[in-house]
Amino acid sequence: MKPSIYITRKLPESVITPLQKEFEVDMWEHEDVPVPRDILLHKAESASALLTMLSDKIDRELLQKSPSLRVVANLAVGHDNIDLEAAKEVGVTICNTPDVLTETTADLTFGLLMATARRIVEADRYIKEGKWKSWSPLLLAGLDIHHKTIGIVGMGSIGEAVARRAKGFNMNVLYHNRSRKHAVERDLGVHYTTFEELLTQSDFVVVLAPLNEDTEGMFQDEQFLLMKDTAIFINAARGPIVNEEALEQAVKRGDIAGAGLDVFEVEPIDADHPLIKLDQVVALPHIGSSSKETRYEMMALCVENIHAVLKGNKPRTSL
Template structure:
């Protein structure tokens, strides 16, 4: 009997999500929904795998990609893929695939929710009630900042950026954006206006970072950036943690250089409970849940599976990023 292709999945997924793969291929999963697969175990599985279904938290470097001779595809359960060595994969004709499009609106919802929560002090106010600190009504009790008719600055005007801009338009916000390339359609349809990075951070009341992590964007939000922002500015990061100098952000929040921050991503994940940023009441911190709705995560899993099936059947992948 011909040996079935072997697929290793680096995080425990719902059984119903991988049923179609199990019927045709040999499938194994790391038995944890929350803990990253250990490096040694990943390397051992890569030796025999024809396909890997990976998470953004998995480091798929040259060592992993060269561990075995039969690996044909790495399907990453994310729109980003900075955790994968694309050069090494391409050298070995290994397809790398991501999950674009399906998570756009869900991530935009979360980014705008972070903006609203940070501006209106939602988390702080909720904890205020739970702690029994609410004794009476007062005019400026937990007063935050308005969102409507303010200026939003979106750094990274991809699909998610455009979706955030549409939500901002519903709040009658002025929309600035900065991107590697201009987006005339977004300017026409949404009323967004292109701005240089410096103009955007100086003028915007809300700075929303949605840029991919590249050599150019790493650390782009630093001491100098925060100093140029309004002292009433709210900074939102729903992209990648390393685009921000977290020490500079902490100091900007403590000194009052900016007003608040909403963060779904961090330089090191998971962030430790003793991290300085988590001591601040003007920080809303989330555990990297930008695309985490049940519907969207299932669609992402299905797209990974479809990519794997296509490649193992000798067809072109659906959403390749390197071939």
């Protein structure tokens, strides 16, 4: 009997064809709707491999009820949806998709920074709603980006890529990370600071840290009060790093000038979410790595990892 693979979101046929040649492949039929929990549990019970999304909870319950499961390939660099300790206990290999999305996510992050600072989304809406009647000196005036100070919280590969882009704008780059990176400081000309110093000195605070016990709830009222009232806050990492109520109040009070968000505490959000009602907030639906080229490369890496494990070989990327 062939090993079976369950894919939790509808993917292009061209992506899964290599797997279908050697394995039994079953796939959730919807592209934009997450697989329900009960169906995922049922499918995992007999699966040899899962190809999952960040929205799929691969927890101890699922892992312990899936005796045939050998590998989970997560279509993301993050893996906070997976219980790594439980996976290790039952001998399931966990794979993710690092590196292939670094530059694409950095593009989106810097684009979000620019859109928020220069009020691009607000200006687009202004003209499309027929409000543009004349030119005026301060019409939709935003904030300069060049020669400003950017503070990057989380100097991993994506943080480094954002720093390189910032240098192209002649920005002063500060960073805070769990461990200091002397080689990055030397190569990119960035400066390490404490978390508090970064908040007080930066014109743009960009969050690119992973979600873990140290970073969850990292931004509260206290942190926003430390920031400049002209500062822009950007989160392209994970929503639970930020207390959204604290962020909302900081924007409303004018403690900071605005925010650009690609992630939220609970996703997806709806049109009643208080943050997206604020003109000073630019909101995106978690599309950091969403270019066609990168998403196809991520899918291909998941397929490669699953194939390797099921054939008794070492996967290209595993946790």
